[in-house]
Amino acid sequence: MRMxxxxxxxxxxxxxxxxxxxxxxxxxxxxxxxxxxxxFGMQLTGPLAGNGxxxxxxxxxxxxEVNKAGGLLGRQVELVAYDDQSNPGLVPGIYSKLLDVDKVxxxxxxxxxxxxxxxxxxxxxxxxxxxxxxxxxxxxxxxPGYFQIQPYGPNGKDSLTRGxxxxxxxxxxxxxxxxxxxADAEFSKNALEGARMQAKRLGLTVxxxxxxxxxxxxFTPVLKAxxxxxxxxxxxxxxxxxxxxxxxxxxxxxxxxKVFGGAMVGTQYxxxxxxxxxxxxxxxxxxxxxxxxxxxxPGIEExxxxxxxxAADVGxxxxxxYVPAFVYSALQVLGEAVTKTGGVDQQKLISYIHENxxxxxxxxxxxxxxxxxxxxxxxxxxxxxxxxxxxxxxxxPGKEVIIFPPKYKSxxxxxxxxxxxxNAQN
Amino acid sequence: xSNGRFIxxxxxxxxxxxxxxxxxxxxYYVFAAYFVxxxxxxxxxxxxxxxxxxxxxxxxxxxxxxxxxxxxxxxxWLDLPIPVLxxxxxxxxxxxxxxxGYLTIRLRGVxxxxxxxxxxxVVQTFxxxxxxxxxxxxLYVMRPSEIPVFGSxxxxxxxxxxxxxxxxxxxxxxxxxxxxxFGLAAIRDDETAAAASGVPVLRxxxxxxxVSGTFMxxxxxxLPFYLTYVExxxxxxxAYTVNSVAMPxxxxxxxxxxxxxxxxxxxxxxxxxxxxxxxxVNLLVVGVLLVIFVIAAPNxxxxxxxxxxxxxxxxxxxxxxxMLVAEKRSxx
Numbered sequence: 001m002r003m004x005x006x007x008x009x010x011x012x013x014x015x016x017x018x019x020x021x022x023x024x025x026x027x028x029x030x031x032x033x034x035x036x037x038x039x040f041g042m043q044l045t046g047p048l049a050g051n052g053x054x055x056x057x058x059x060x061x062x063x064x065e066v067n068k069a070g071g072l073l074g075r076q077v078e079l080v081a082y083d084d085q086s087n088p089g090l091v092p093g094i095y096s097k098l099l100d101v102d103k104v105x106x107x108x109x110x111x112x113x114x115x116x117x118x119x120x121x122x123x124x125x126x127x128x129x130x131x132x133x134x135x136x137x138x139x140x141x142x143x144p145g146y147f148q149i150q151p152y153g154p155n156g157k158d159s160l161t162r163g164x165x166x167x168x169x170x171x172x173x174x175x176x177x178x179x180x181x182x183a184d185a186e187f188s189k190n191a192l193e194g195a196r197m198q199a200k201r202l203g204l205t206v207x208x209x210x211x212x213x214x215x216x217x218x219f220t221p222v223l224k225a226x227x228x229x230x231x232x233x234x235x236x237x238x239x240x241x242x243x244x245x246x247x248x249x250x251x252x253x254x255x256x257x258k259v260f261g262g263a264m265v266g267t268q269y270x271x272x273x274x275x276x277x278x279x280x281x282x283x284x285x286x287x288x289x290x291x292x293x294x295x296x297x298p299g300i301e302e303x304x305x306x307x308x309x310x311a312a313d314v315g316x317x318x319x320x321x322y323v324p325a326f327v328y329s330a331l332q333v334l335g336e337a338v339t340k341t342g343g344v345d346q347q348k349l350i351s352y353i354h355e356n357x358x359x360x361x362x363x364x365x366x367x368x369x370x371x372x373x374x375x376x377x378x379x380x381x382x383x384x385x386x387x388x389x390x391x392x393x394x395x396x397p398g399k400e401v402i403i404f405p406p407k408y409k410s411x412x413x414x415x416x417x418x419x420x421x422x423n424a425q426n
Numbered sequence: 427x428s429n430g431r432f433i434x435x436x437x438x439x440x441x442x443x444x445x446x447x448x449x450x451x452x453x454y455y456v457f458a459a460y461f462v463x464x465x466x467x468x469x470x471x472x473x474x475x476x477x478x479x480x481x482x483x484x485x486x487x488x489x490x491x492x493x494x495x496x497x498x499x500x501x502x503w504l505d506l507p508i509p510v511l512x513x514x515x516x517x518x519x520x521x522x523x524x525x526x527g528y529l530t531i532r533l534r535g536v537x538x539x540x541x542x543x544x545x546x547x548v549v550q551t552f553x554x555x556x557x558x559x560x561x562x563x564x565l566y567v568m569r570p571s572e573i574p575v576f577g578s579x580x581x582x583x584x585x586x587x588x589x590x591x592x593x594x595x596x597x598x599x600x601x602x603x604x605x606x607x608f609g610l611a612a613i614r615d616d617e618t619a620a621a622a623s624g625v626p627v628l629r630x631x632x633x634x635x636x637v638s639g640t641f642m643x644x645x646x647x648x649l650p651f652y653l654t655y656v657e658x659x660x661x662x663x664x665a666y667t668v669n670s671v672a673m674p675x676x677x678x679x680x681x682x683x684x685x686x687x688x689x690x691x692x693x694x695x696x697x698x699x700x701x702x703x704x705x706x707v708n709l710l711v712v713g714v715l716l717v718i719f720v721i722a723a724p725n726x727x728x729x730x731x732x733x734x735x736x737x738x739x740x741x742x743x744x745x746x747x748x749m750l751v752a753e754k755r756s757x758x
Contacts, residue, residue, distance in 0.1 A: 047659075082700060082701055083700070084700075085700075086660075087660055087663060087665065088653055088655060088657075088660045089461075089649075089653065089660060089663070089665075090700055091653075092457055092580075092652060092653065093454065093457040093458060093461060093697065093700070094700065094701070096453050096454040096457045096580075097454045097457075097701050099454075100452045100453050100454040101452060101454050101701075113564070113655065113657075114655075114660075116566065116653075116654055116655030117652075117653045117654055117655055119654060120569060120571060120579070120654050121453075121580075123571060124571040124572075124578070140566040140568065141568075183562075184554060184555075184561070184562045185562045185563070185659075186562060186563040186564055186657065189561070189562065189563050190563070213554075214562070214659075
């Protein structure tokens with residue numbers, strides 16, 4: 001048997017090489033066991049905290065489920081979340097920290113267009129970003145690694161308003177006039193632009209078109225002026241506190257158009273549904289998910305049960321239809337992309353998400369070149385049969401009837417507005 | 427130390443900071459340092475009127491936002507580079523400071539403070555209704571990821587903010603040691619006595635308001651390029667005002683060094699807390715520190731250090747405390 005004899009130098013070299021190789025192997029094994037970090041800034045305090053906290057709970061439920069099932073690619077999932085205080089000035093620093101210090105593998109965004117300050121850092125690092133509840137940000141950046149989970153589709157202004165106007169124009173007799181009113185703020189101005197486009201397309205005469213300052217608390221002068229124009233349709237684009245004020249004032253002054261509603265932010269929140277109760281009957285607004293018989297997405301009910309069980313303890317939206325379910329689905333998209341591409345290579349993930357359709361708890365999602373849903377899916381709903389102020393009634397079908405799009409329609413528009421209210425009382 | 431030596435030293439410190447930023451591979455620290463330096467400029471600018479003259483200005487956000495929006499508008503209109511936008515924003519805010527001073531500086535104490543707060547409301551209403559800069563919807567300001575010489579655009583913004591911080595601190599120190607500064611101190615100690623002694627009170631106060639506004643506006647000019655998206659609600663955040671008042675009060679208002687110490691201390695603390703613990707505690711910490719310093723150390727950290735050296739603290743050197751004392755006296 002021949003023995004290998006090594007001279008001193010070769011022996012040392014070989015020993016060192018073996019040690020280095022062993023070290024690398026150990027590092028690789030350790031890295032494989034490292035958690036997959038998903039980082040995001042979120043509005044956990046400040047004016048947008050209501051949705052931010054609900055979003056965080058939705059993300060935590062997904063991470064908990066995935067980790068129980070063994071993680072992604074055998075690695076546990078770790079959420080790294082920072083509070084940006086609803087302050088865009090803190091967003092660039094937070095995303096830089098996530099990328100440069102925490103070395104996260106995947107990125108989610110915060111809610112709303114306050115994502116924008118993070119975009120230059122994300123683009124510079126060539127990273128994938130899954131955006132949430134932002135409207136048309138990528139029209140500015142045109143970044144292929146940006147995706148957005150809210151179902152606006154390629155034209156958000158159109159999808160927010162089309163359902164209201166398509167139903168209104170189908171009434172008999174056909175309406176001829178419309179009044180537009182909204183807050184002087186980003187979202188509502190976009191919605192009002194969409195409403196103007198719809199009015200022009202359908203040949204409606206705009207008899208009132210005004211915005212009010214976001215700090216307005218007394219809506220009587222606004223709605224009285226609007227009422228004086230006797231419009232057939234009243235389209236409102238409002239934020240949560242305005243929504244409550246406008247609906248209450250409309251009842252007080254007996255505003256009775258044929259259709260009343262629009263893009264009213266707040267009607268999606270459990271707290272406002274509960275607060276307004278029967279005052280919501282007859283109002284047309286938008287939703288992204290609602291438990292109607294025509295909307296059956298696999299897994300949504302189980303996810304929402306888990307969310308609703310925890311919501312009271314965390315002090316967030318009791319129903320979770322608007323934000324948490326969509327955050328959960330955003331993470332489902334990321335999770336599937338990681339599993340199918342076998343890692344966290346950003347370019348592979350971006351390509352995979354662009355090329356595939358994802359089955360999520362909020363339905364099938366296919367992203368277009370701009371990162372928005374290829375097919376918009378904003379539901380136009382009409383509140384019906386609301387009795388009292390019990391929030392649990394909104395977990396039952398028939399309380400928010402889907403009137404648009406036709407694929408998910410669960411009922412027809414009841415008009416005029418007074419009839420819709422009276423029907424509810426019977 | 428002579429002014430010349432101080433300027434040389436300040437430039438050296440600034441150059442060292444910029445040099446260090448070029449070697450930092452982790453960009454987060456450059457972001458954090460930009461945040462702190464921005465407050466060094468704002469706190470120093472506030473102190474020129476608030477600390478040296480004793481006029482508590484709650485209109486920091488107005489000046490910052492005028493600088494921010496003028497830069498954003500001019501960039502949209504003429505695509506001007508930031509080094510050109512900064513002096514334009516400074517001139518504009520200097521003029522606004524002068525005008526604000528002319529209209530309000532005859533007021534004293536809380537009346538002046540309320541007037542400056544009203545300025546923020548007026549400017550915010552104007553910006554919210556100015557469609558060219560996006561109105562209430564906001565405006566995107568696109569910037570490249572990289573830039574020649576500096577590489578990263580964030581490093582470039584950090585360089586510009588360092589230059590502004592050095593300029594603000596040098597200006598504050600030069601004012602403090604000048605006849606102009608002595609005149610301001612005389613006004614702070616007793617305005618009537620100063621006027622009786624021949625100090626041109628109104629002229630000095632107007633110059634101080636203009637200089638203070640100029641630096642606040644210049645600090646706002648690079649901000650749209652840092653954020654890339656500006657909208658009125660966050661641009662007029664009360665946090666800018668609270669911090670720019672708290673930082674000099676914590677550091678000490680009678681010297682140029684006080685705002686620098688306060689900005690570095692509070693700014694760094696806020697950055698650390700944003701990522702270490704729930705940042706809702708941020709402003710609470712600022713508020714608690716403010717209360718502690720107003721009660722226990724009215725002359726700030728600098729005052730504490732001096733009192734350790736045997737000098738007696740003067741509670742009325744703190745502009746907030748002085749304002750409250752003056753109000754109490756006038757109501758008696």
